[in-house]
Amino acid sequence: MTKIIVAPVKTKKRKSLLISGLLLLILLLLAYANHFDNGFHFDDSHTIQENLAIRNLSNIPEFFTNADLFSTSPTHRGLRPLVTTTLAIDYSLAGGLNPVVFQWSTFLWHIGLCIMVFFMYRQLIRKAIRPDWAPFIALAGAGWFGLHTVVAETINYMISRSDVLSTFFIVASFLTYITYPQKRKYGVYILLAAAGVFAKETVPVLPILLFFYILLFEKEISLYDALRKPNIGKVVNSIRMLLPLVAVVAAVQLYTLSKITQVSTSHGMSNPLGYSWLTQTYVWFHYFRSFFLPFDLSADTDLGVISNPLDFRILIGVLFVIALVITIFKTSRRPATRPVAFGLIWFAASLLPTSLVPFAEVMNDHRMYFAFVGLTLSVVTALSLFVTKRKSVFLRHKNYRYLVAGFLLIILANAFGVYKRNQVWDNEESLWKDVTEKSPKNGRGWMNYGLTLMAKGDYKQAVVLFNKAKEFNSGYNLLYINLGIAYGGLREHSKAVENFTTALVLAPNDDESYSYFARYYLEQNKFEDAKNLAEKALAINSRSYISYKVLMGACQALGMWDKLKQTAAIVLQLSPGDPGALQYLQAARQRKAIIPPPKNITDAVSVINYINISLEQYNAGKYEECIRTCEQVLSIAPDNADAYNNICAAYNMLKKWDKAREACQKALQLNPKHPNAPANLKWAIDQKR
Structure with missing residues (x-):
């Protein structure tokens, strides 16, 4: 008898799944191919470029105890040691500030996250849809998330690696919890969550996500039934199961927050609470809409707190939040739609940390990264259920080809969007030009665009843009610092001094107000004034690299050799092998000037x-x-x-x-x-x- 050998269906599906995954990975690489040499932007300056701490791997243990090492700016200090550690490793591998290494590092973390997202989606979707379809739907979702145009805002912005790392460890912890229920007693998921706390303050959301997972998928209780008397015990038991996680995450988070001595001026809690919450309803709507229509992305938005509760944006936002809550409740009723409900819960919960606290920055597009992990799950599940119900229609006359073509069109459109956003993030000029076009009421955007022109020596046009920025942000001390630098470049010294002085009045406790004024005086050969201002800057911020450089230059010019030797030694302790400090140290030992006084430093910001x-x-x-x-x-x-x-x-x-x-x-x-x-x-x- 002749045996007929038929290839197992499962083997074919696995092969198809593997090929599809590889194709998505190739597409991801192609979409981001033009981003790897994109430079540093915005907060990257004080957290990476000017941060001497990341230039020495021996500082890694101190990253976990000293919040001052996260940034050179005292008003941006925080304890995010996982972020700082990875940056220090990148600096070491790159042999300096080569952006290619930093970009690849973030990108590899993103790829790792996408792989975990696939397994997480598969676990959740197979509870609602045919198990043999679940892997393909999960892969489609992971690919959509990985290639989403909005995600490029996070991947390109290097210090936003904090979003990537924290999301990575949240998903890793969540996936470990749901995949290995018998091994929860070992607490591996708790350790992963604790690691994520060292990246960003979003991990406290994880217990909320796990609570609703247990309720919806393990206890199989809808949100309608959760508060009914027969189910109260199950709800309480769900909370009790998560108490060890809550305790550890809370303890680690309190530890990191306790190390912060000064609240950021850019992220500070400065907006009215009620109006801030109302505005966040519109922000949530904007984020949700951006998933489907990511056309108006901006690296620095100009949306502020909306103080009129009858503003149409508030009305839209409130209606959206109400609709969101209703949808979550309705989709939690049936097992088939619970992944939709859970994805929407993830979307909402992930936005809570930046919504409940009235941050000065009302909206940031990179905040969508964590939220879109959940929203993508909801969308792909909903679409899959829609197709499943109409399976006969799609199979008739091979109409499923149109379905596949539609999905590919969405993926390719997002990949193209990523490629275009990478071009915007290519350099400072292209980025801030885009910001002024997308967010024309953003004073900081106009100022930073002016900085790019000043870096090219176009001081006159830079002054025009700085004055444009004053229309929207007249109390920003950095704006007057930059006006001082620009007027110095134009040799209008009275105006330069006037603007530097204004910066000091506006921010007497900001070291940059002193350090850049000190640098200006050093250029003008006013060495005593430069020394005094640099010392004031260092009294505020003992890690200000520019202040040390000015102080060393002034001490050499004044023949203060002992002071120069002491200052150079401090710099070499902060940044071993620093060539400038080594030369100044040699000058101090020889008691003879080696480095000529700076001239026209303002020719480059x-x-x-x-x-x-x-x-x-x-x-x-x-x-x-x-x-x-x-x-x-x-x-x-x-x-x-x-x-x-x-x-x-x-x-x-x-x-x-x-x-x-x-x-x-x-x-x-x-x-x-x-x-x-x-x-x-x-x-x-x-x-x-």
Whole structure:
């Protein structure tokens, strides 16, 4: 008898699932292919670029105890050691502030999260829909989440890695809890949650999510029935099951919050509570709408608290929240629709931390990252139930092809949206230009757009944009600091001093008001004034790198060798191997000026910005432009070893080996321990041979 061997259906489905997953991964890589060399933006400056703490891996243990190491800005301090640790590792791997390494790091965490989201969706959806369909629906949901256009706002913004990491550990904890119920006694899910607390203050939402999971899926109780007398015991038991998790998360969160000594000025609780809550109803509607229509994304929105309760936006928001609650209750009734209810609960619960507290920033698009994990589950489940009910229609005449084509169109449209948002986040100028177009009433947006023009030496137009910013934010001290810098660049010194002084009046406890004024005086060879202001800045913020640089320059000019030696030693303790501090230390020991006084530092708002631009040009294959940019750096900071190293690398790519060798030798003279120059020099010498 001849045996007929038929390939198992399960094997075919697994193969199809694997191929589909690989295709989605390839699409994810293609969508983000143009983002890996995107630079640092906004809060990245004080948390990454100027943060000396991340430049030394030996600081990692202290990241878990000292909130000052998270940021150089005293008003942005917080204990998020998991974030700071990963940034320090990236800095070490990159050998400096190479954005490619930082971007890849965040992206890999995102991929890991998407994989876990797939398994989480599969666990939840198979409770409502045919088990053999669940993996494909889960994969579609994970792919949609991973490629959603809105997610690009979080992936591109490096310090928003906190959102990625906290969401990663929340999902990891949740998935562990629901997948291995027999092993809950070992508390692995609790440890994962505790790790997430060290990334961001959103993990306390996890017990809420698990409570509703237990209620809906394990106790199989609808929200209508939860408060009925026969089910009160089950509800209480559900709460009791989560008490160990609540205790640990609360303890760790209280520990991290206890380390914060000063509330952020940008995130501070400064809005009226009632109006803030009303405004959040509209914000929730905006977030929900953005899932389906992600067209008006902005890196820095201009929405403020809506103080008129009859404003149409408030009416829309209140109606939306009411509809959301009703939908959650209705969909919790049947097992088939409970994933829809749970996804909406996830969406709402994830927004609670930034909604209940009246933050100054009413809305941020990167806050949708965590929320969309739940909303995607609701949408794909609802769509799947819709298709399942009309299965005969879709199977007739192979109409399912239109269904597949529709889904692919959604995925491709989002991938294209990601690609376009990556272009917006490419550099400071493109980002803040987009903000001024999307959020024209945002004074900070106009100011930061002006900064990009000032970085190119266009002080006149920068002043125009700074004055535009004053129309919306006249009390912002940083705005007057930048006006002072711009007027200094225009040689209008009386106006420069006037604006620096205004910044001091507006924010007498902000170190930047003193440090940039000090830098200006150093440029004007007013060394005593520069020293005094730099010391005042350091009295407020003992980790201000710019203040130390000004103080060292002023001490050298004044011949204060003991003070210079002491200051250089402090800088080297904060940033071992810092080339500038090493040179100043040598000057102090020789009691002889080595580094010339700065001239025209205002020709660049930040040397770091120019270095990053040169890296972007190098990665884009624009080697001659990279060299010209680095030459601009050297005209401002002739002791910058990174500039010489980048020139060397660019000349190597142009096969101009002699010029490459010369540049790298200068880089190593300035910084014998430069992480990249030795390899670039060896390449130039080997190729010349």
